[in-house]
Amino acid sequence: GENVEQHPSTLSVQEGDSAVIKCTYSDSASNYFPWYKQELGKGPQLIIDIRSNVGEKKDQRIAVTLNKTAKHFSLHITETQPEDSAVYFCAARRRDDKIIFGKGTRLHILP
């Protein structure tokens, strides 16, 4: 079936450096791409999203880029801080309106 691939599964970056997480999707009709952050013991929290008619979106230290032709999208976190440590999920809404999630990236911010 249509799915979302996410890489890497684990990412460690030095505090203050940037982190990039990449995802690809297979359903060419996908038109909505949210990113979620999940901290230990909590449900996922929407941190940023992008629609297919936009190529890039920024919100303070977080940005998301979308390449519809290549069917991939990325999350960029700049000036990383300890509180950015969490599991991040990308997702894509398919043509049947299901939102399908990637398997997640565990981000470690090193002091």
Added chain:
Amino acid sequence: EAGVTQSPTHLIKTRGQQATLRCSPISGHTSVYWYQQALGLGLQFLLWYDEGEERNRGNFPPRFSGRQFPNYSSELNVNALELEDSALYLCASSLLANYGYTFGSGTRLTVV
């Protein structure tokens, strides 16, 4: 504004029993989604309810079922529990299918 609330927080059941999980969406949200998050895995889509009707379901056996009530709250029922059903069950709600989800904190189901 209250977020998505799920109950119970934790649930321990014996293999073969039935489990009932509950979810109250954000006020005004009509769509409710259920996901299963097994340890170390991503979120697997289970069910989607909107305006009281099941709109879509994931690749799960029929013993996973649910319903949505007139007040838009929802129940997830899992019959004939198996050990591999142990997971975090997350409920989310949205205003419309075109909007992002707001998740609850989940129900941790343990089958022994």
